Amino acid sequence: MLLDDYNPLSGRMLTILDQDANLNEILMPQLDSAVVEKAFRTMVLSRVADDKAVILQRQGRMGTYPPNKGQEAASLGPAMTMGDRDWFVWGFRELAGLLWRGLPLEQYYLGWMGNEYGNHYDPDLRITPTSIPVASQYTYAVGLAYASRYQKENTVIFAFTGDGGTSEGDFHESLNAAGVFNLPIVFIVQNNQWAISLPRSEQTASDTIAQKAIAYGIRGIQVDGNDILAMYAASEEAAEVARNGGGPTLIEAYTYRLGNHTTSDDARRYRVEEEAKEWEARDPLNRMLKYVRSREILSEKKIESVWEWAKTLVEEAAHKAETTPPPSLDDVFRHTYESMTSNLKEQFDDMKKREESQ
Amino acid sequence: MLLDDYNPLSGRMLTILDQDANLNEILMPQLDSAVVEKAFRTMVLSRVADDKAVILQRQGRMGTYPPNKGQEAASLGPAMTMGDRDWFVWGFRELAGLLWRGLPLEQYYLGWMGNEYGNHYDPDLRITPTSIPVASQYTYAVGLAYASRYQKENTVIFAFTGDGGTSEGDFHESLNAAGVFNLPIVFIVQNNQWAISLPRSEQTASDTIAQKAIAYGIRGIQVDGNDILAMYAASEEAAEVARNGGGPTLIEAYTYRLGNHTTSDDARRYRVEEEAKEWEARDPLNRMLKYVRSREILSEKKIESVWEWAKTLVEEAAHKAETTPPPSLDDVFRHTYESMTSNLKEQFDDMKKREESQ
Amino acid sequence: MMMNMVTALNSALAIEMENDDSIAILGEDVGAVGGVFRVTEGLQERFGTDRVIDTPLSESLIAGMATGMAMAGMRPIAEMQFMGFSYPALNIIISHIARMRNRSRGSYTVPLVIRMPYGAGIKALEHHSESTESIYAQIPGLKVVIPSSPREAKGLLISSIRDPDPVIFLEPARNYRLFSEEVEEDAFTISLGESKMVQEGDDITIVGWGAMMPIIQEATHSVEEIGISCEVIDLRTISPMDSEAVIKSVIKTGRVIIVQEAPMTCGVASELIARISNKAFLSLEAPPERVTAPDITVPLPKGEKYYYINMEKIRDSIEKVISF
Amino acid sequence: MMMNMVTALNSALAIEMENDDSIAILGEDVGAVGGVFRVTEGLQERFGTDRVIDTPLSESLIAGMATGMAMAGMRPIAEMQFMGFSYPALNIIISHIARMRNRSRGSYTVPLVIRMPYGAGIKALEHHSESTESIYAQIPGLKVVIPSSPREAKGLLISSIRDPDPVIFLEPARNYRLFSEEVEEDAFTISLGESKMVQEGDDITIVGWGAMMPIIQEATHSVEEIGISCEVIDLRTISPMDSEAVIKSVIKTGRVIIVQEAPMTCGVASELIARISNKAFLSLEAPPERVTAPDITVPLPKGEKYYYINMEKIRDSIEKVISF
Ligand SMILES: Cc1ncc(C[n+]2csc(CCOP(=O)(O)OP(=O)(O)O)c2C)c(N)n1
């Protein structure tokens, strides 16, 4: 079992497709080429959509936005292993995985444009809303997992946070409780080496994030987060363990944030550009591309066309999001409670009158 | 080094004086008999004072009280290794250690009788006030340690909590930060097997508390918490490491709460009496007594007299505490800010008038 | 059946759990011990460890776990051991529980109840006597309920459990076993957001909630003897706040006192007075008064008398307002 | 020297750190980055990593660590990245920082400052626009300061740093770079607990704080044209609250509006009105009014206009109160 062979004390990180696209055939997960193609497409779409978001922000057409560039494999791998009724509990930097899951890109854009309808997901997607307070989403992931077992749903909860998130009390309380209750959760930490300006080495003194699992008596594994195959394989195994009553796993996805923390950030203030350069050589999308080429999963022409396809989708989504009407007064008031309290109704009526008189 | 030999992955718990009072001569710390005598006296005093507190509560002369019975060695051992300027950061169940440190027993009683003057410590004692919100004291322990280094005091901070405390976010955030800043702290967890009604096994799924150190890249050690010599030895080493810039250590003191959680609790509701019985055989005070006898540190007559001495002190302290006048109106208002705000002054004057007119 | 507040709450929980197996209780020591005040006594035995869950010592997790359970369609009832230990959970309560519905424009809702004992007067240790209810009352998206008697407790708790929105349910620890009264054995509900007219009167309106109600009644009985007729309102729900009923009463009586156990500043009483002084302005015949604790930390028991409201304080205030 | 609020705050920090080496800054990204709003820019370079400390992502720890530093005799200045991320620290703030002095009857004190940006109007993500200042204002033992301009910011921050009690220092994010003004280069202080008479007037008293001040002034200027003379008070410190000055003013003008960015219920405005309506009762010629946000979660930017107070809202309210 990978989770045994690569346990946090083994000192080993799981890689299957290395940065030069060398493949570990023994560990390679069985994926048919349609799936690989779809994964490739999703990564491309994520990359193009992400770049577009940065541009939209720069043009004043979107609010503050956290770029995903370089981290596509870390959320996509786990997403590929999710069952239909599994839960996707995200933080704020999991675009590729969300696209695989089926989140309409225009809705994603809408959220970052500052409209709550961006979180108005189709409940069948089983995606929880964006969670900005770092690591807080881990607490409700535990509740979803508890309910899953109680309701005999046999689902697994996939919960994401970042390396910075591991320092929050909520990270600890959640992993601990998941261990105690032996719940079906896969905790994925996207260790992208930075939490805004704080490097991973100053976030915690532990050698790996994966070894934090030991504190909770649960499984842990450090995975090359830029290797889609390794992320897939580790998530699949962790999910299977969870589904069979084996409890939670902590996956450290060892990756890198190639861009700024958000569009309001300037990473040059705190990190040397060479570091990012080095990591560009390990770009998960390039690696995937090499793989797709070497295995001849897609022809060069098809590969070309994927970018075109993505650009078209992205433009459409941006257009849809931008032409979505802003929230109405009613939208803004109506969802505070199931039905408006009388106090709120009074305030609403007052605003309504103001609006109408303008 | 003990901290290496008994690291949390060694699967070993440090015992020097076992429950039958067999001594591991090799690991035995060098203590001259005056110190051993004082330690014995302190344990007896703690035991007698603790039993008295339970009685005082039952008689309506004290408020809710958390008995320390059975845990004397776990706080005393570390206290014995503290330097004059070191800090003693306690929670609410560390009586023996506090007595060693020099906290006047009447002041301890006064606190549990419901008077803030119970926390009005002589600042030279370097004891922080009782901390009821479980594990929250760990956060300020980190700050004290930071200041110690910044001020070049070369002091060590000894911070206590319970096994239940390890589940709080504050435990995690504090150990993590102490690791990152490499601070001079010894974190002592009194694992007394219960957090009110929750057994240790349901508090966390990790095999030991000590192994939680691995999550923070710091040292950890599981120590027989009923063995005063082991607690001394481990604390001494951890303090020395800390003082020499080696950073924090987590000591799990494996012990047992022989009494109820507090005087409002009835442990029979949730645990079998045999368990407590078994642990009585491992009582730290009996063990100490056997040791004192076998080494002939005190004559039988002297041993007898220690109990008499303790009883006298305890009666005096109880009397002093009980005859301490209750807080005045002024006491209750004056310490909210350095000087009363005008709003508070108005409320104070109002109450004063009421009081005088009665 | 005669019940005290503890047995009434226990009865509400048992009935609802019997009827709806999506309900589960979670918290510290809620199982074998039945909670430190025994409100959940016997429930784990009856409904199993899956539905009455002893959690690790992690308040933020308790709140968050309940959130997730609710999002998945369960009806969790979380217990905080004391209000003073609910603060570690405030982030989850403010940032997620109160907002999940609005954040997702209704895709996700969080129908849960967080119960906790609150208030002073039980000679407790530090942090066991808090009444910071206005922290909760000010958060949009939360409802905040405070029963004052056994019967109220049962009816309001059942309503809270069935409510589609998150409810913070504050139980006045002092009243847990203070008195018993006749309470229906079966389920019944009391609407959230509706105050209770405890007693009609003409001269002055006295408003309170929770542990203040018995003390208010002592005071109003005592002034009745000197011919002052008090209208007494139990707010019952501080969010939403039934200020309409209070305002109506003040328009009738022209005088008002709000009695609040908490310190004065930024409490629920100030909100009520702000509404009254705005909407009953022309009816007010005397300045609206508050009887509250002073703006200090709740003293430990030996000094509690300087903090806790007694009937004399209320009575004096009534006389002052009446003679204005 | 012309300064905006960011440079004024930075100047205050630099001067105080220069003069007193027991002062240290701690928080997330306060070092190389100088904080997300650049308030601590350049300070780490100047004073070293020992005194400008980048902490792990742990707000409760930040508050607690600052507590310990203060207990040991340092003067820590902690930064919470946004008010919406201060909630995980509430337990430490309420349970320890506010109480250490009283708990120990003065043996231990906690002279620290916790700075944080607050308020809406910066088109931010969720949780970045909070104004829950009344949570802090209601806690005995804390002082709560809110500057409205660069000069005020500098003088109040220096006073806060030197204050013997813990101060929550709330910086209106919207005003950080909204305007510059002449600010003394050297140290100067502005007393905590004293409001500022911004403008004297006869007809009505308008009270506000923080980001509301420029909007209030827009509104008062616009009504001056129609002959309404406004007295404008900047509260500056919401705890302790200078209600005396406000009451004095209302006794003169007979009319009052409190402008509060936060939602209505249980805010600082309600406290002020409760005090006014009690102590200026006979002087009031019209109902005291509040202009506040509605009781909803701050909307994301696309809906913010339904939440945020603009000058028209204040102006209409003035006209309403004047014509009562
Ligand atoms: C509780 C909380 N504190 C602070 C912030 C501000 N903040 C947003 S993202 C971030 C860093 C997060 O780092 P990490 O968890 O590594 O995720 P990454 O941004 O690298 O994906 C911070 C401090 C926040 N959102 N929530």
Ligand SMILES: Cc1ncc(C[n+]2csc(CCOP(=O)(O)OP(=O)(O)O)c2C)c(N)n1
């Ligand atoms: C934050 C917080 N939550 C709940 C409580 C109530 N409480 C007091 S002691 C205790 C159990 C503590 O267990 P542990 O840490 O093992 O210490 P022990 O009592 O066994 O010494 C609880 C839940 C509290 N004091 N603080």
Ligand SMILES: [Mg+2]
């Ligand atoms: Mg990161």
Ligand SMILES: [Mg+2]
């Ligand atoms: Mg314990």
